[in-house]
Amino acid sequence: MLVRRNIYTFGLLAGLTAMAAGCPADDPETTDPTAASQGSFSGGSGPTTVGSTSDGSTTEATTEATDTTTTSTSTTGETSTTSEGTTGDSVCGDGVVDDGEACDDGNELDDDACLATCEAAACGDGYVWAGEEDCDAGGESAECNADCTAAACGDGVMNTAAGEQCDDGNTDAGDGCDATCQLEACGDGVLQAMEECDDGNDDNTDACIDTCKEASCGDTYVQEGVEACDDGNDDNTDECLDTCEVAACGDGFVQADVEECDDGNDDNTDACTDACEAAACGDGFVQEGEECDDGNDVDDDSCSNTCKQSCGGKFTTFWCLQAGTKEQYTRCQSTQNNGNTCVNPEIRYGNLEGGVPRSHSGNKFDIWCQQLGFSNYSGQVTYGNRSCAAPKGGLFGCTGYDENVWHWCDWQDGNWYNEALDWHGCNGSEITQITCTP
Numbered sequence: 001m002l003v004r005r006n007i008y009t010f011g012l013l014a015g016l017t018a019m020a021a022g023c024p025a026d027d028p029e030t031t032d033p034t035a036a037s038q039g040s041f042s043g044g045s046g047p048t049t050v051g052s053t054s055d056g057s058t059t060e061a062t063t064e065a066t067d068t069t070t071t072s073t074s075t076t077g078e079t080s081t082t083s084e085g086t087t088g089d090s091v092c093g094d095g096v097v098d099d100g101e102a103c104d105d106g107n108e109l110d111d112d113a114c115l116a117t118c119e120a121a122a123c124g125d126g127y128v129w130a131g132e133e134d135c136d137a138g139g140e141s142a143e144c145n146a147d148c149t150a151a152a153c154g155d156g157v158m159n160t161a162a163g164e165q166c167d168d169g170n171t172d173a174g175d176g177c178d179a180t181c182q183l184e185a186c187g188d189g190v191l192q193a194m195e196e197c198d199d200g201n202d203d204n205t206d207a208c209i210d211t212c213k214e215a216s217c218g219d220t221y222v223q224e225g226v227e228a229c230d231d232g233n234d235d236n237t238d239e240c241l242d243t244c245e246v247a248a249c250g251d252g253f254v255q256a257d258v259e260e261c262d263d264g265n266d267d268n269t270d271a272c273t274d275a276c277e278a279a280a281c282g283d284g285f286v287q288e289g290e291e292c293d294d295g296n297d298v299d300d301d302s303c304s305n306t307c308k309q310s311c312g313g314k315f316t317t318f319w320c321l322q323a324g325t326k327e328q329y330t331r332c333q334s335t336q337n338n339g340n341t342c343v344n345p346e347i348r349y350g351n352l353e354g355g356v357p358r359s360h361s362g363n364k365f366d367i368w369c370q371q372l373g374f375s376n377y378s379g380q381v382t383y384g385n386r387s388c389a390a391p392k393g394g395l396f397g398c399t400g401y402d403e404n405v406w407h408w409c410d411w412q413d414g415n416w417y418n419e420a421l422d423w424h425g426c427n428g429s430e431i432t433q434i435t436c437t438p
Helices: 002-020 365-371
Strands: 048-052 058-062 073-076 079-082 328-336 341-349 352-357 376-384 393-400 403-410 430-437
Touching: 341 403, 352 403, 352 430, 365 376, 365 430
Parallel strands: 352 393
Antiparallel strands: 048 058, 073 079, 328 341, 341 352, 341 430, 376 430, 393 403
16 A cells, blocks of 8 residues: 555656646647556556656556555656566465465365365374274274274284284284284183193193193103102102102112112012112022021021021021032921921932932931931931922932932932932822931
């Protein structure tokens, strides 16, 4: 408006100046309507003021009623100058994308591609873009994923606001993420690919331990009803074997600081007794190299403290050499009368056992008693039924055959040193007892 007023004033003053100079306004020689410059505006017209300048030219000013464009023209002869200026404000919703607007679709809807604020619609703007978004909560919520899809377990998008710990895109169990989108773990009762078992408890005495491994010997847990112990190692010298059995004498392993030996058997004639003690004279068991072992420390009985037989002057239940013979021995099934009476005597010759002395005229009981360390024969002998079934056999006293001293000979053919006994017809005349004189 300031421009318009200045032009108007300028024109008015010019007109008044011409009139004051005595130039008639209707003088055809001085006023030529066709020579005056006309002011114009494409959008309309306004008041026009015509004036004269000092050099005889005329000036015309046109003022437009609008606020947007003003044009002024000065004419001096054939020369004219035009200046134009434009002003205005952007309007969101006019359908024209002005500077500062991302879009302008001419409406105020927030569910299409352009918001009512002339901003482009996008996931996270808080408005649901119809046909493009399921939801839009301006971020993740329990009902809406961060990508503006509706939240649901199994959709492949983990939504922590909905309480999901995982989302593998399915609702299968046993793959690490369960049907409620919670992480599967040992102890949840669901068997997964990496687990041997999962019983859903932390009881380590059952078939599945709390690491989801099947219980086994060596896992340090004693499986009830299956294992006696479990120390988690393979040391068989401690209290628990690597078979999860409690160490014991006879298991074949020497338990440190408890056993002297353990050969895993109950043979007491070898180097280790069934008490897991090293065999020794006096343990009551006759081992190789011992003639006897009576398990006591009495040195003047039938077995010395060096486990040597003390044959002489007493009948014994072990083999005693008949002095002067070629390896002929006597032993008793039992003894009586302080060792002076032998019950059911048996004879061995060399390595052959089973000889049964019988009644015979060639028997020399006084020599027999003396061979065994007695002073003489007491005169007391009894007979009765005894078995002579093979490999046993009947005997009689003789001199000759295997050797030329008195000894017991095979009833059949005399000879039997390291040979078989040949006569088995015992009939009640076998010696059942004999007593010698000390």
